[in-house]
Amino acid sequence: MSNFCNYILHQKRYSPHTVTAYKIDLEQFSQYLLSDFEINSFKEVNSSLIRSWIVHLIEKGISTRSINRKISTLKSFYKHLHKNNEVESNPLLKVVTPKTSKRLPVFVGESEMSNLFSEIEYADNYEGIRDKLILEFFYGTGIRLIELVNLKISSIDNGNSTIKVIGKRKKERIIPFGDKLKNEIYQYLKERKKLSTSETSLFLTEKGKKIYPKLVYRVVNYYLSMVTTASKKSPHVLRHTFATHMLNKGADLNSIKEILGHANLSATQVYTHNTIEKLKNIHKQAHPKA
DSSP states (O other): OHHHHHIIIIISOOOHHHHHHHHHHHHHHHHHHHHHHOOOOGGGOOHHHHHHHHHHHHHTTOOHHHHHHHHHHHHHHHHHHHHTTSSSSOGGGGOOOOOOOOOOOOOOOHHHHHHHHHTSOOOSSHHHHHHHHHHHHHHHHOOOHHHHHTOBGGGEETTTTEEEEEOGGGOEEEEEOOHHHHHHHHHHHHHHTTSOOOOOBSSBOTTSOBOOHHHHHHHHHHHHTTTOOOSOOSHHHHHHHHHHHHHHTTOOHHHHHHHHTOSSHHHHTHHHHHHHHHHHHHHHHHOTTO
8 A cells, every 4th residue: 555655646746635535545445344354455355345345335424426536546546556466457447436416616706706806805914915815816817725825936927927836746837817916916025025034935924934725715715705605615616716707708618727727628627517507597587488
């Protein structure tokens, strides 16, 4: 198991968070094999044992989405074992994963986002200016939470109005931004200079330390709660909002894919469902025979 974790961390360049999730999945599967079948080696596993684990997880009330993620972990693990001749065949090849119902991404409406930046009052100090910029960054660029946390001052190219982002598996991408965000960055950097710090990260706490994910989540949740009753109020919701609004305004799906840093188009296509739902609602309200 440790060899596999080292492989996905260093060669596949998975994030430490993802590697930890994979390790937990494998440890849970190993524990199940030992407690229910007295099997202490992954090499003794067959497709029937994996199916019984799936049933076990379903009976425990684990969601289909979580079960499929765990199966995906096993697929990667056994593919690695098979490639290294540690098992004769991959037992996952005969396993059918449970079907999941498609969940539409939660996003905030355009009027609510407008209110977030025009109606809400932010404190006239470092924290207030920083918090507003964090919200502007998520909505203006669609970056992920961890990508925002890891931004450096050097990531910003004000001359070309772009930011350099290091995404999943350390893949680098360039994201453009507009004049409004450019001005917000300028105002923030003026205020940031007043902090006594040598930290190179773009976003800092009031004590001059690098900002951390929980703080960013609290900031986003706090301000979104003022303008929306959406079921989720997280940084990722603002990422969904960015993509959905771009698509609604006629942006090309491939362009959105590149900005978001998706590996394939299928991950981006989920946002088309939101726009289709919007069209259905418009049709229902406007068409005389709807």
